Amino acid sequence: MAFATVKVLTTHQWNAGLFSFSVSRPASFRFVSGQFVMLGLMINGKPLVRAYSIVSATWDDRLEFLSIIVPDGPLTSQLYKITPGDEILLGSKPTGTLTLDALLPGKRLHLIGTGTGLAPWMSIIRDPDVYERFEQITVQHTVRLIEDLAYRDMLESRMMNDPLIADEAKQKLVYDQSVTKCPTWIHENRRITTRIESGDYPLDPQTDRVMLCGSMGMIKETGALLENLGFVEGAHSHPGTYVLERAFVG
Numbered sequence: 001m002a003f004a005t006v007k008v009l010t011t012h013q014w015n016a017g018l019f020s021f022s023v024s025r026p027a028s029f030r031f032v033s034g035q036f037v038m039l040g041l042m043i044n045g046k047p048l049v050r051a052y053s054i055v056s057a058t059w060d061d062r063l064e065f066l067s068i069i070v071p072d073g074p075l076t077s078q079l080y081k082i083t084p085g086d087e088i089l090l091g092s093k094p095t096g097t098l099t100l101d102a103l104l105p106g107k108r109l110h111l112i113g114t115g116t117g118l119a120p121w122m123s124i125i126r127d128p129d130v131y132e133r134f135e136q137i138t139v140q141h142t143v144r145l146i147e148d149l150a151y152r153d154m155l156e157s158r159m160m161n162d163p164l165i166a167d168e169a170k171q172k173l174v175y176d177q178s179v180t181k182c183p184t185w186i187h188e189n190r191r192i193t194t195r196i197e198s199g200d201y202p203l204d205p206q207t208d209r210v211m212l213c214g215s216m217g218m219i220k221e222t223g224a225l226l227e228n229l230g231f232v233e234g235a236h237s238h239p240g241t242y243v244l245e246r247a248f249v250g
């Protein structure tokens with residue numbers, strides 16, 4: 001696969017295990033909201049790359065990513081050290097199933113993610129197209145700790161600083177957080193699977209459309225719950241009522 005060398009522009013540390021960064025966007029780099037791309041570093045003279053969902057909007061001239069730091073992870077144990085001016089490798093062919101064209105028309109869109117599975121939603125909710133297609137768009141983010149709620153301020157302010165979509169986001173965007181491992185969190189603290197199973201997060205295949213991104217366990221269990229409710233998995237070639245992407249193993 002071909003890789004471009006791009007410059008790191010900004011970095012932001014959310015907590016000890018989570019950071020985001022932006023890089024310059026090659027003029028030829030095109031993507032659809034919700035896609036991922038391979039990126040990485042030259043390590044011991046060899047390219048070491050991993051899949052990363054694109055956080056930024058399709059029209060942005062920078063590309064932003066949200067990354068876990070796995071202490072013994074071959075890539076992220078090095079990647080977290082990048083600073084502005086450094087160079088990273090960026091693949092040329094974004095791809096992925098989490099795109100709006102893989103879904104049938106519906107009323108409400110649920111973007112359900114755990115951990116860094118939030119990343120593709122940040123791009124989708126900055127796409128004006130999503131507000132044309134749906135009456136309501138919910139970002140459902142489940143994390144262990146409050147400090148894992150990356151982009152919380154932007155989401156709580158419903159993208160107020162984003163002139164292209166601010167008015168529509170104010171009307172249509174809902175931010176739903178679950179924090180599962182924090183005793184002082186007085187709001188929702190249950191896994192999305194528990195909430196769907198109990199009927200407290202109602203989903204109807206006639207009107208709701210769902211995108212899933214996160215750990216293998218969450219995807220598998222939530223996918224099974226959706227199938228039981230009558231949802232059908234979609235893809236570009238055959239749009240359905242839900243789509244998923246395994247963002248990491250574990």
Ligand SMILES: Cc1cc2nc3c(=O)[nH]c(=O)nc-3n(C[C@H](O)[C@H](O)[C@H](O)COP(=O)(O)OP(=O)(O)OC[C@H]3O[C@@H](n4cnc5c(N)ncnc54)[C@H](O)[C@@H]3O)c2cc1C
Nearest residue numbers: 050051052053066067068073074075076116119247248250
């Ligand atoms: C389609 C796709 C999209 C992805 N998008 C992102 C993204 O936007 N941001 C991101 O940080 N990672 C993302 N990943 C995971 C990413 O590709 C790497 O696994 C991650 O960067 C860690 O790389 P590593 O070499 O340090 O460790 P790896 O050897 O790749 O992973 C080691 C272990 O760490 C755990 N792990 C890896 N990634 C994560 C994660 N994101 N969250 C929680 N646990 C994890 C898993 O248990 C894994 O087995 C994505 C993966 C896929 C397949």
Ligand SMILES: NC(=O)c1ccc[n+]([C@@H]2O[C@H](COP(=O)([O-])OP(=O)(O)OC[C@H]3O[C@@H](n4cnc5c(N)ncnc54)[C@H](OP(=O)(O)O)[C@@H]3O)[C@@H](O)[C@H]2O)c1
Nearest residue numbers: 114115116142143144180181191192193215217218221250
């Ligand atoms: N030791 C630590 O303190 C610590 C802290 C953070 C991360 N980590 C490690 O770092 C890695 C990534 O952690 P992460 O927090 O980004 O991702 P994660 O382990 O997938 O957890 C993210 C969120 O997803 C929920 N979840 C996990 N499995 C689920 C399932 N099958 N169905 C529904 N919801 C599910 C978790 O709830 P639950 O809380 O109920 O599991 C948590 O709220 C993991 O390997 C983890 O072991 C360790």
